[in-house]
Amino acid sequence: MNISFEGKRILVTGAGQGIGRDLCLRLSKYKATVIGISRTKKHLDTLKIEDPKIIPLAVDLRDWDATRDAVSSILPIDMVVNNAGVATLAPFLQLTQADFDLTMDVNVKAVFNVSQIVAEDMIKRNYGGTIVNVSSQASQAAIKDHAVYCASKGALDMLTKTMALELGPHKIRVNSVNPTVVMTAMGKLGWEDPKKARAMIEKIPLGRFAEVDEVIDAIVYLLSDRSSMITGTMLPVDGGFLAT
Numbered sequence: 416m417n418i419s420f421e422g423k424r425i426l427v428t429g430a431g432q433g434i435g436r437d438l439c440l441r442l443s444k445y446k447a448t449v450i451g452i453s454r455t456k457k458h459l460d461t462l463k464i465e466d467p468k469i470i471p472l473a474v475d476l477r478d479w480d481a482t483r484d485a486v487s488s489i490l491p492i493d494m495v496v497n498n499a500g501v502a503t504l505a506p507f508l509q510l511t512q513a514d515f516d517l518t519m520d521v522n523v524k525a526v527f528n529v530s531q532i533v534a535e536d537m538i539k540r541n542y543g544g545t546i547v548n549v550s551s552q553a554s555q556a557a558i559k560d561h562a563v564y565c566a567s568k569g570a571l572d573m574l575t576k577t578m579a580l581e582l583g584p585h586k587i588r589v590n591s592v593n594p595t596v597v598m599t600a601m602g603k604l605g606w607e608d609p610k611k612a613r614a615m616i617e618k619i620p621l622g623r624f625a626e627v628d629e630v631i632d633a634i635v636y637l638l639s640d641r642s643s644m645i646t647g648t649m650l651p652v653d654g655g656f657l658a659t
């Protein structure tokens with residue numbers, strides 16, 4: 416695919432590490448103006464050193480008002496990747512109210528907040544736009560010790576669909592990518608134990624976890640005009656896990 420995002424302003428959340436960080440670097444290579452939001456300033460500082468063209472924005476997405484102010488300050492935005500996420504893993508009976516609130520705040524409420532600000536401006540400009548939410552295979556399959564995480568990603572998929580429904584008439588497409596395990600900091604949290612990893616890999620027809628670049632390829636496709644008639648979909652990047 417010959418991809419260029421020249422002239423586009425793309426907002427990526429969770430830009431400090433993992434999938435979001437590499438995504439920022441890739442989109443910048445495709446000539447987009449990339450604005451990367453993350454919580455930890457030192458992660459953004461090193462990203463800026465790696466690619467000085469990327470515009471860093473340190474904000475805690477759990478802070479509703481600070482997020483609204485930060486996102487409003489960098490409009491207009493043509494494309495958004497709601498990638499920031501957290502995973503609090505524990506047996507259902509041990510999960511706490513704090514675990515629930517943290518997970519829902521970052522994985523669902525922040526997507527709602529960021530997308531609302533950007534979409535409102537996209538509608539005013541009448542220029543269309545694209546939003547990609549980073550969900551998970553865990554939105555559609557129950558995974559042990561992932562009760563709150565699964566619930567948050569299930570909610571995110573429905574948010575994606577309802578946003579696609581309501582924003583479609585304004586030429587704004589909204590989709591999600593739903594990866595299997597990727598060995599980022601988050602992936603290691605749940606799957607570093609070789610016994611757990613083996614059990615999961617056995618359920619993946621392609622017999623391995625996903626690479627960061629494979630998730631990024633799917634995001635790039637959904638951002639680009641190559642997917643111009645696709646909205647409201649969940650694209651698994653899961654080696655077939657959800658097919659079984």
Ligand code: NAP
Nearest residue numbers: 429431432433434453454455476499500596597599601602
């Ligand atoms: P990661 O390496 O842990 O990175 C998560 C990013 O989200 C970090 O940059 C972090 O910020 C940011 N973030 C977390 N809470 C935030 C907050 N309150 N405010 C602002 N930024 C916040 O995770 P990842 O593996 O790249 O995950 C990216 C996305 O993929 C997530 O939505 C995750 O659910 C999804 N996913 C991951 C996997 C996997 O196995 N890794 C599988 C399926 C789906 P700082 O760096 O600034 O702290």
